[in-house]
Amino acid sequence: DIQMTQSPSSLSASVGDRVTISCRASQGIINYLAWYQQKPGKVPKLLIYAASTLQSGVPSRFSGSGSGTDFTLTISSLHPEDVATYYCQKYNSALSITFGQGTRLEIK
Amino acid sequence: EVQLVESGGGLVKPGGSLRLSCAASGFTFSYYTMHWVRQAPGKGLEWVSSITSGGTYIYYADSLKGRFTISRDNAENSLYLQMNSLRVEDTGVYYCASARGHVGPNPFDIWGQGTMVSVSS
Numbered sequence: 001d002i003q004m005t006q007s008p009s010s011l012s013a014s015v016g017d018r019v020t021i022s023c024r025a026s027q028g029i030i031n032y033l034a035w036y037q038q039k040p041g042k043v044p045k046l047l048i049y050a051a052s053t054l055q056s057g058v059p060s061r062f063s064g065s066g067s068g069t070d071f072t073l074t075i076s077s078l079h080p081e082d083v084a085t086y087y088c089q090k091y092n093s094a095l096s097i098t099f100g101q102g103t104r105l106e107i108k
Numbered sequence: 109e110v111q112l113v114e115s116g117g118g119l120v121k122p123g124g125s126l127r128l129s130c131a132a133s134g135f136t137f138s139y140y141t142m143h144w145v146r147q148a149p150g151k152g153l154e155w156v157s158s159i160t161s162g163g164t165y166i167y168y169a170d171s172l173k174g175r176f177t178i179s180r181d182n183a184e185n186s187l188y189l190q191m192n193s194l195r196v197e198d199t200g201v202y203y204c205a206s207a208r209g210h211v212g213p214n215p216f217d218i219w220g221q222g223t224m225v226s227v228s229s
Contacts, residue, residue, distance in 0.1 A: 001170070034215035036153070043203065043222060044145075044153060049215040087153055091213050094141055095167050097155040 002027045004090055006100035012108045019075040021103045023088035028068045032092035035064055035073045038102075039084045047086075048073065083107055110134035110218055112204050117223030124194050124227070130187040130204030130220055138162075138182035141207045143216060144189050146225075148200040156202070157189065194227045201225075 003026040013019050023033065031051040036044040046055045048064035051071055061076045075082055088100040116128040130142070144156040157178040158167045166178055177190040187204050202223050205216035 032213055036216075038153075043219045044216075045219075046215055046217050049217075055217070085152075089153075089215065091207070091215050093213060094143075094158040094160065094165070094207075096169075097143070097158065099153040099155065102152040 001096055002029065002090060002098060004088055004098050004100040006086075006088055006103050008103060009101065010104040010106070012106045013078050014108045015078055015080060017078045019078050019082075019105065021073045021086055021088075021105075023066075023071045023073070023100050025069045025071075025090055029090045029092045031067045032090055033064075033066065033071045034089045034091060035062075036087045036089060036099075037082075037084045038087065044087065078105075078107070080107055112206065112218055112220035114202065114204055114220040114223040117202065117225045119226045119228065120194055121229055122194060122196060122227055125190070125192045126194065126225060128189040128191065128202055128204075128223055128225075130189075132185045132187065132206070135206070135208065135218075137180075137185040137206075139208075141214070142180060142187045143205045143207060144178060144187075145203045145205055145216070145219075146198075146200045147203070147222075148197070151200070158207075159187070191225070194225075196227050199225060199227045 005024045033051045035048040038044045052064045063074045085102045085104045111133045113131045143158045159178045175193045179188045204220045206218040207214040
């Protein structure tokens with residue numbers, strides 16, 4: 001099975017900072033990579049799919065990049081409401097869908 | 109409004125069974141692959157199972173070892189998860205999710221609010 005590894009597992013940043021979260025696949029997944037945001041006590045929300053396509057309604061400060069095995073989620077300017085846990089997900093096959101272990105983002 | 113609403117969770121003893129339901133509305137349910145995802149308390153997201161639009165292809169996480177069965181009723185716009193031989197480690201919130209989009213693999217664009225399953229003696 002393809003494993004998804006996120007880094008860091010947690011981070012603390014200041015409002016206005018640029019934040020990057022990485023996700024690495026153990027094998028190539030082309031661009032079948034999504035990012036989700038889960039705020040405390042809430043349902044996961046799709047932010048980005050196909051590695052770099054912003055889901056409708058998601059603020060433009062969020063962006064994604066990468067292909068193959070290495071992917072990045074970037075928040076260009078951190079807002080207080082971005083406090084959440086972020087998950088990457090490979091979805092190249094319904095046979096085996098895998099989430100990363102999550103990155104908890106806090107405000108410094 | 110596009111919506112998924114789960115039900116059927118609750119408290120059950122180890123070895124017991126539960127059947128979760130997910131009612132879809134606001135979109136053409138029969139067109140899309142559907143999924144179950146779970147989240148243990150304080151832990152990350154874990155994919156459980158998928159079923160294609162017509163129910164032809166069904167997939168499960170290896171960790172379930174044949175204890176769970178996914179199904180759907182397109183006439184009723186409903187998704188189900190039959191859970192048998194439940195274990196303490198099956199405790200968590202269970203979400204249904206849709207994967208709408210173009211032909212081919214799609215991310216999970218709509219999630220239900222989740223239903224809590226607690227397995228405890």
